[in-house]
Amino acid sequence: MSELVPKLRSRIFILEDDLWYSQFLSYHLSLNPDHEVQVFNAADDFLDHLHEKPNIITLDYYLPGSSGEIVLNKIMEKCPDTYILIVSGQEDISKAVDLIKQGAYDYIAKNSETKERLWSIVEKIKQHISLKQEIEELRKEVKQKYTLGKELVGSSAPIQKVFTLVEKAAGSNINVTITGETGTGKELIAKSIHQHSARSKKPFVAVNVTAIPHELLESELFGHEKGAFTGAINQHTGKFEEANGGTLFLDEIGEMDINLQSKLLRVLQEREVTRIGGKGATPIDVRILTATHKNLLEQVRKGRFREDLYYRLLGFQIHLPPLRERGHDILLIANKVLQDFCQQNNFKAKTLSGEAQKKLLQHSYPGNVRELKAIVELAAVLAENDIINADDMQLPEQVNADSGEERTLDEHIAEIVQRYLDKYNYNVLYVADKLKVGKSTIYRMIQKNEVIIRKTNIII
Numbered sequence: 162m163s164e165l166v167p168k169l170r171s172r173i174f175i176l177e178d179d180l181w182y183s184q185f186l187s188y189h190l191s192l193n194p195d196h197e198v199q200v201f202n203a204a205d206d207f208l209d210h211l212h213e214k215p216n217i218i219t220l221d222y223y224l225p226g227s228s229g230e231i232v233l234n235k236i237m238e239k240c241p242d243t244y245i246l247i248v249s250g251q252e253d254i255s256k257a258v259d260l261i262k263q264g265a266y267d268y269i270a271k272n273s274e275t276k277e278r279l280w281s282i283v284e285k286i287k288q289h290i291s292l293k294q295e296i297e298e299l300r301k302e303v304k305q306k307y308t309l310g311k312e313l314v315g316s317s318a319p320i321q322k323v324f325t326l327v328e329k330a331a332g333s334n335i336n337v338t339i340t341g342e343t344g345t346g347k348e349l350i351a352k353s354i355h356q357h358s359a360r361s362k363k364p365f366v367a368v369n370v371t372a373i374p375h376e377l378l379e380s381e382l383f384g385h386e387k388g389a390f391t392g393a394i395n396q397h398t399g400k401f402e403e404a405n406g407g408t409l410f411l412d413e414i415g416e417m418d419i420n421l422q423s424k425l426l427r428v429l430q431e432r433e434v435t436r437i438g439g440k441g442a443t444p445i446d447v448r449i450l451t452a453t454h455k456n457l458l459e460q461v462r463k464g465r466f467r468e469d470l471y472y473r474l475l476g477f478q479i480h481l482p483p484l485r486e487r488g489h490d491i492l493l494i495a496n497k498v499l500q501d502f503c504q505q506n507n508f509k510a511k512t513l514s515g516e517a518q519k520k521l522l523q524h525s526y527p528g529n530v531r532e533l534k535a536i537v538e539l540a541a542v543l544a545e546n547d548i549i550n551a552d553d554m555q556l557p558e559q560v561n562a563d564s565g566e567e568r569t570l571d572e573h574i575a576e577i578v579q580r581y582l583d584k585y586n587y588n589v590l591y592v593a594d595k596l597k598v599g600k601s602t603i604y605r606m607i608q609k610n611e612v613i614i615r616k617t618n619i620i621i
Contacts, residue, residue, distance in 0.1 A: 170195050170196075170197060171195060171196050171197065171216045171217060171283075171287055171290070172197045172199075172213065172214070172215045172216050172217075173190055173196055173197065173198045173199070173215060173216065173217045173218070173219070173283070174199050174201065174207065174210070174215040174217070174218045174219070175187055175190075175198065175199070175200045175201065175218075175219045176201045176202075176204065176207045176218065176219065176220050176221060176224070176232070177200070177201075177202065177219070177221045177248065178202055178203070178221060178224055179221070180202060182271065183200045183202060184200070186200075186219060186248070186279065187200050189276050189279065189280065190279070190283065199215075204224055204232050207232070208232070208235060211235070211236065211239045211240055212239075214240055214243070215240070215243055216243065216244065216286075216287075216290055217243065217244045217245075217246065217283060217286055218236060218240075218243055218244070218245050218246065219246045219247075219248045219269075219279070220232060220233065220236070220245055220246065220247055220248065220265075221248055221249060222247050222248075222249040222256070222260070223249055223250070229247070229249075230260075230263070233245060233247075233260065233263060233264065233265060234263070237263075237264045244266040244286045244289070244290075245264065245265045245266055246265070246266060246267055246268075246269055246279070246282060246283075247260050247265050247267070247268045247269065248269045248271065248275070248279075249268075249269075249270065249271065250270070250271040256268075266282075266286065267282050269282065288514075288548075289512075289547075289548070292512040292513070292514070292548070293512065296496055296512055313346070313349055313350070313353055314490065314493045314494050314497050315487060315490040315493060315494070316489070316490065316493065317482075317486075317487040317488050317489070317490045319482035319486055319487055320482065320487055320490055323350070323479060323480075323481060323482070326477075326479045327350060327353050327354055327357070327479065328357065329477070330354050330477050330479065331353070331354050331355075331356075331357035331358045332358075333477070334358075334359075334448055335476045335477045336448070336449045336450070336451070336473075336474055336475070336476030336477070337351075337354060337450045337451070337476055337477045337478075337479060338450075338451050338452070338453075338457075338474060338475055338476060338477070338478050338479070339351060339450065339451070339452040339453075339479050339480075339481065340452070340453060340454070340457075340478070340479070340480045340481070341452075341454065341480055341481030341482070341483070342454055342481075342483050342529055343454050343528065343529065343531070344484075344528045344529035344530055344531030344532060345481040345482070345483060345484065345529045345530060346481060346529075346530050347412065347452035347481060348367060348410065348412060348452065350452075350479060350481065351365075351367070351408070351410040351412075351450045351452065352365060352367075352410075354408070354450060355407070355408040355410075355448075355450070358408070358448070360406065360407050360408055360448060363404075363405075363406035363407030363408070364403060364404050364405075364406070364407040364408070365404075365407055365408050365410065366400050366403050366404035366407065366408070366409050366410065367410040367412060368381065368382065368400050368409070368410065368411055368412065369412045369413060370411060370412060370413045370414060370416045370417050371412075371413045371416045375417075375418040375421065378417070378418070378421060379421055379424065379437060380393075380397060380399070380437055381399065381400060382399050382400050382401060382421075382425070383399040383401060383424070383428070383434050383435065383436055383437060384396075384397050384398050384399030384401075384402060384434070384436040384437070384439075385397045385399075385436050385437035385438055385439075386436050386437065386438035386439045387438075388438065389436070389437045389438025389439075390437065390438070393437075393438070396436075397436075399434065399436065401428065401434045401445050401447055402434060402443060402445065404445075404447045405445050405446060405447060406446055406447075407447065407448070408447070408448045408449075408450060409447045409448070409449055409450070410450045410451070410452070411449065411450070411451045411452070412451075412452045413452065413453055413454070414451040414452065414453050414457075414474065415453040415454075415455035415457055415460055415465075415466060416453075416455075417466075419465065419466070419467065422466065422467045422470050423467065423470075425470065426467060426469060426470045426473060428445075429449065429470075429473050429474075430473070432444065432445055432446070433445060449474065451474050457471055458471070483526070483529055484526040484529045484530055484532075484533060485525045485526050489522070491521055491522055491526075491533065492513075492518055492521065492522070494530060494533055494534075495513065495518075495521055495533060495537050496513065498533070498534050498537045498538065499511055499512075499513065499537050499541055499549070502537070502538045502541050503541060506541075508541060509547055510547065511541055511544060511547050511548070511549055512547065512548060512549065513548075513549050514548050514549060514550050514551065516550060516551040517540070517549050517550055517551045517553065517554055519551070520551045520554050520556070521533070521536070521537075521554065524536075524556050536554060536555065536556060539555055539576065539577060540553040540554050540555070542577050542596070543555070543577070543580065555576070555580075575606060575611040575612055577596065578592065578596065578603060578606060578611075578612050579612045579613065581595060581596060582603075582612060582614070587614055589603050589604070
């Protein structure tokens, strides 16, 4: 993504009352032609130029006639995005900590290592600024390209074609079949169609066929009356009735039992539903959206899916491309996932380093967007600071996306806990505090062998 961001020219202000030392700092910082350096020897003159919005400021904390703390506060008030480096002859660590708590980026003592440390910190700051600028460019790109709600992100040609089809589908009442590999976001597409349709103010009801035992699916879809079968102690309203006037999304329709398919076909043909054990039919007005990762026509040929139901559901077809075919959409999605995850967990905002982005782009994502989301969220937890490096990216082994092999949320949590236990010498109390979870949660995971203790003594 480096081609999105022009080469950064850094404006650096030096506030230093010692004329010789100010020239010393200016000389070394000006060795880089991309640095625009200005020197100020008095606080008043310096403050008069803050409207020029420098990227970096080196501030002598001990200024004659003015408190460095006052100057620091004025800088933060007028230039909140500016990085402030305190440069002082007093090697006072406690003061350095106080200043950093107040908002300074770092503290440099005037000694023999000043030149090297100054250069190193300035380069690090420039990397931060560049990454922030790149993220801002990505966000602008998202706003320009993304028009289908808060969840759908992408500017690549394949996903833009999908967005066009979604807009067309939303403008009619035709049934829609959404196909694509597991994890490509089929339910998000279904929700977007509903939200942009004339039915948007009515319910959107989603049913994952694979998540409900087949013997219970009929009751879940059509409902049942009290006493209709053993265990039916109350009347139950089915999903068709819940979705009346709105949209019913049937995910993984290809997994539906062949006998239940005939009952579904009848409901679609008659546009009415009868609860199990019921005597009267209830008229329904429901738009049907379906999704599958299977080739339904092939399932028809094998006798596993009814041909008449296939053509009844087919309607408007939308195929979602796998993530590996969407190019730099990977980074757009990754940055949105990262932003959302940090906000939801009250983390300080984090950014992806260039190497981390490169690593993400090189992965093939058999689990598609769902896998990318898991990778980025785990990296956000593992990262030691606000820059996520390539080493923080834990890429899973490649699996066949059609095999149905997916990792659960519990498995991802167990991986995070295991890594922290290994890293911090199995100090359960420290890890629990670090991850903001109860120590009993970790003990329970140990008892269930969800995490492994590789030493005999642990700190509890």
